[in-house]
Amino acid sequence: MSSRRTICVDCDEVLSDFMTPALHIIRKLGGPYLKRDEAVFWDVSLLLPNEPDEYGCNPRAAFMAEIGQYGWCSALKPLPDAADVIEALRSFGNVVCVTAPLEGSATWSHERLLWLKKHFGFDKKHVVLTNNKALVRGHVLADDGPHNCEDWGGGTAFLVARNHNAYETRFPRGSFSQFIDYAKQCVED
Numbered sequence: 206m207s208s209r210r211t212i213c214v215d216c217d218e219v220l221s222d223f224m225t226p227a228l229h230i231i232r233k234l235g236g237p238y239l240k241r242d243e244a245v246f247w248d249v250s251l252l253l254p255n256e257p258d259e260y261g262c263n264p265r266a267a268f269m270a271e272i273g274q275y276g277w278c279s280a281l282k283p284l285p286d287a288a289d290v291i292e293a294l295r296s297f298g299n300v301v302c303v304t305a306p307l308e309g310s311a312t313w314s315h316e317r318l319l320w321l322k323k324h325f326g327f328d329k330k331h332v333v334l335t336n337n338k339a340l341v342r343g344h345v346l347a348d349d350g351p352h353n354c355e356d357w358g359g360g361t362a363f364l365v366a367r368n369h370n371a372y373e374t375r376f377p378r379g380s381f382s383q384f385i386d387y388a389k390q391c392v393e394d
C-alpha cells in the first residue's frame with residue numbers, strides 16, 4: 206500500500222451516471238419526467254409515493270427493487286470526465302472509492318466491485334463498501350451527497366456539484382475536475 210495520502214471518492218453521480226436510468230424508472234412508475242440535470246433530490250426515490258397505489262403496488266419500493274435487480278448496477282455508464290480525474294488524482298494520492306451497498310439487493314455490491322475494476326481499475330484494496338463513510342480513514346472526500354460531506358467532518362469534504370445539491374453552501378463545491386486542485390492542496394498541507 207502506498208504511503209501517499211488517501212483520497213476518497215464516491216461512485217454514484219461522481220464516477221457513474223446513476224440519475225439517467227434511475228429517472229427513467231421514476232417516470233415509468235408514475236413519477237415526474239425529469240432529466241439528469243433537473244433532479245432535485247439526492248435520493249430520487251423520494252419523487253415517488255411510499256404507499257400502495259390502487260393496485261397495491263408501492264412505487265418507491267418498486268423503484269428500489271428494480272435498481273437492485275441483477276445487471277442494473279453493472280449497466281451504469283461511467284461519467285465522461287471521471288476516468289481522467291481519477292488518473293490525475295492517482296498521480297499524487299492513494300485513491301479509494303467509498304460507496305454504499307444497496308440494502309435488499311443480492312447482486313449490487315458484487316457488480317459494483319467488478320464495475321469499478323473494469324472502468325476505473327480499482328482493485329479490492331481500493332474500494333470500501335459502507336453506509337457509514339465517516340468511519341473511513343482518508344484525508345479528503347469527493348461526494349455528491351451533502352449528508353456524506355457533513356458526516357465526514359466538513360473541513361476536508363468536497364461536494365461534487367450536481368443540480369440536486371445546488372442549494373448547498375456548507376462545503377467547497379465544484380465539478381469533479383475542480384476537485385483535483387482541492388485534493389492536491391489537502392494532501393500536501
Ligand SMILES: [Mg+2]
Nearest residue numbers: 215217218349
Ligand atoms: Mg453519490
